[in-house]
Amino acid sequence: MADRPAGNPHATRSTIHAPNGMVATSQPLATSAGLQILLKGGNAFDAAVATAAALAVVEPMQTGLGGDMFALLYNQKNKRVEALNGSGRAPQLATQEYYLSKGYTEIPERGILSITTPGTVDGWAEILEKHGTMSFAEVLQPAITYAEEGFPVSEIIAAQWRRQESLLTQNKDAERTFLINGKAPREGELFKNPRLAQTLKAIAKDGRDAFYKGEIAHQISDYMERNGGLLRYDDLANQTSTWVNPISTDYRGYQVYQLPPNGQGIAVLQMLNILENFDLKNYVHNSAEYIHLLVEAKKLAYADRNRWIADPDFTEVPVQKMLCKEYAKQRSKQIDLSKTTEHVEPGFEIKGDTVYLTVVDKDRNVVSFINSLFDAFGSGIVAGNTGVALQNRGVAFSLDEKHLNCLMPGKRPLHTIIPALVLKDDEPYLTYGVMGGDMQPQGQVQVLLNVVDYGMNIQEAGESPRFRHTNEELFLESGISSRTRLELIEKGHKLVSGLDIFGGFQGILVDSQTRMLRGGSDPRKDGCAIGY
Template sequence: MADRPAGNPAQSRSAVHAPNGMVASSQPLASMAGIRILQKGGNAFDAAIAAAAVLAVVEPMQTGLGGDMFALIYNQKNKKVEAINGSGRAPFKANREYYLSKGYNKIPLTGLLALTTPGTVDGWAEVLEKHGTMTFAEVLQPAIEYGEKGFPVSQIIAAQWKRSEELLKQNKEARECYLIEERAPREGELFKNPQLANTLTAIADGGRDAFYKGRIAREIAEYVKSHGGLLSYEDLAEHSSTWVKPISTNYKGYEVYQIPPNGQGVTTLSMLNMLECFDFTKIEHNSSQYIHLLTEVKKLAYADRDFFIADPDFAPVPIEKMLCKNYAGSRSRQIDEIRPLAATSPGFELAGDTVYLSVVDKDRNVISFINSLYTSFGSGVVAGETGVFLQNRAVGFTLEENHLNTLEPGKRPLHTIIPALVLKDEQPYFSYGVMGGDMQPQGQVQVLLNHLEYGMNVQEAGESPRFRHIPEGIALESEISNKVRFELLEKGHQVTSGIDIFGGYQGILIDSDNNMLQGGSDPRKDGCAIGY
């Protein structure tokens, strides 16, 4: 690492400061597309859709039109936090008995039986219609240009693309659209996607109905039917996003907002409620004591997640109890400071690949936005000549009988993608997210504590070494010392490591004292924060 002449010598880059507007995303071309929209007079919500559409082109393993989206929004015109659930539902033909009759005891990770209805495009349309100032034609233009003319593939995206070559080769349409002579594009290589550009152009011209009721919908439905899948034209035509009331908790004077179930955002809030019971002035950052505490809190919160979180239209989800401070206190008292919990109620580990972005404009409108196909390239299936990967979100369901999250027709699955938004003194303060499936609540809590408890700036907070509790034990990034590893082993934890499993952070902090924006972007991704 270079010797930095100021600040934290271990920090990879400075926080970005700007007065007028800022976009933080996992790919520079997407961040710049959002800035272009802001500079043309668009607001944060217009810019977010533009950046998300570019990410669908330049980071296709993580996100796309065939996936889902969620967003937390603060519009200065109404001065309140709003939430949109842009997740899709199980096909009307899908049910537990069908999968069991085919010999499955769980939903397959890839292929046509992993599909749920794509929610992304309708979610984009809802955000633009309710809060935007521009049309689809205007905000989709940067993405269309990169699809038609091509873009240079960036380093981490190239590596992730390479790791999915075998999956892409299994589907003729994916192979022809997303590989170059049977291989993934290399770093710096120009990659064009005319099929996806054509689909984006159709949406630019015809709006969300072009995707859900027009030629694209028919092509997707006919492709799925002809290859033995369950997703139908009716599933697409009847899909709609839902504006929902956000949930929140107060952590030491800061109001932290999340999307309610079917998402796992309540898990972040549950962890914060338990952690509020502890004095971090007496706990060294990333010490064995710290990692042990957060791991035990994670186990308890995720046990509740796996048992209770489901589509509230189909099952009673006890949100009030899960967010109760007294309940958090009683749960936190189960934690032994010396030994790990022997067991919590059974749950299942969730994987995931996602993009997160944040935008703040000159008026301090804020959007915390997340978009995903679930695992890398979703189902691995491109529908016909649309260039659209279909997501594999049905994996979020269980086939267990009488479980709140059991697969049912038209039901939304337990969802991993969660944007976060923090308010201070009733004004937006910190818009951020940590993409990465099951890592997301763990990562969000670590980043927030880094800032609020340990005084790290918006860049330091996101790139500080992280850890992740997985079934195999606690995975630690390499910068966490051997001393800490040995102490965790002595406590009784299993300790392991991993690559590309610690999530990807983006964040924008609003400095009200100076009326400036501060942006941070994770070196674990290719992206950056850009301001002007």
């Protein structure tokens, strides 16, 4: 790597600074779309929807109109954090009995039976209606232009797209929508999605009802019925997003906000509560002792996550117990600093692929926003001429009737996508996310500790080498030293290699003294932060 003439000579790029507004996303054209809206006088909420729509065009394997969204919002008018759950529900025909009768013990990972109701477009509409100043027609225009006139595919996205060629060829409409002569577009190749452009134009003209009650809904429903799917017109017509009360914890004087279940954001807060019982000043960053501590804290939080997180409309989720500081203190005592722990159980019992974006505007309104199809291109299904890839979020349900996250019609599944928002002295301080399935909570914690405990700037915090723990395996990025690897093996960790699994960070920090904006963007993605 080049040696930069800066305080951190091995960083990939400088922190972005700007006085007015800023957008950070995983694709430069999408960042530009959000910036266009800000420069035209739109606020952060308008720009967030424009950016999300643009990402649905230029990064289609990760996000789209057929997926779900979540957002944390801070509006300077009411001075409080709001949370929007824009996740879809299981179709009314999706029952445990149906899948079991077909011989399934688990919901298929891909294909037509993995599809749940898309929540994205309704979530966009909610944000614009409650906080926006622009119409759908205005904020969707950049996305429509990219879909209709085409865009040159960026480097990392081209590689991710290429890895999904075989999936896309299994569905005729997916193949003709997302492949060119049976192949994914190459880096720099112009790609158009005219079918998606028409869908976006319909929404621009008639709003969310064009997607959920108009011709698009009929096309999706008819396709599902003809091809053995379970999603129907009524599922789409009845889809609603939900404004919910955010959950939070105090970490060393910073108020960290997440959405409540059915999302996994509570795992972030539990990890922070556990780690607060340790003085991280005694731990060298990314040393074996440091990584071991974080992995063991992650195991404790994820054990509770896997046991308790489900749709609160269908079951009681013990949120207050999970967020209790005393409970975290007791859990922290279970960590053995000398060796790894296997088979971690939940701490108590009760009887009875993804894109992230963030926008801050000149008034310091903030949106922390995440939009996802779950796996790359979701189910791998495109319904007819809509140009929309439909998510495979149904795979997150269990077919075990005793499990809290068991499949039921109209139920929302356990969700992995989680935006984060951090306040300092009741004002926005850091809006960020780390996309990537169950990497998201552990990635968010690593980035926040980099800022709060280790004093890194927003760019360094996002690009610093990360780890990912899954099941009993520990993945380490190449920047983590061989000495650290050896010491982790001695503590009992099973180290394995991986690529493109460490998440994608985007973040904006509001300087509490100057009110200036500082942006960071992950070199693991194609994107950037841009301000003005």
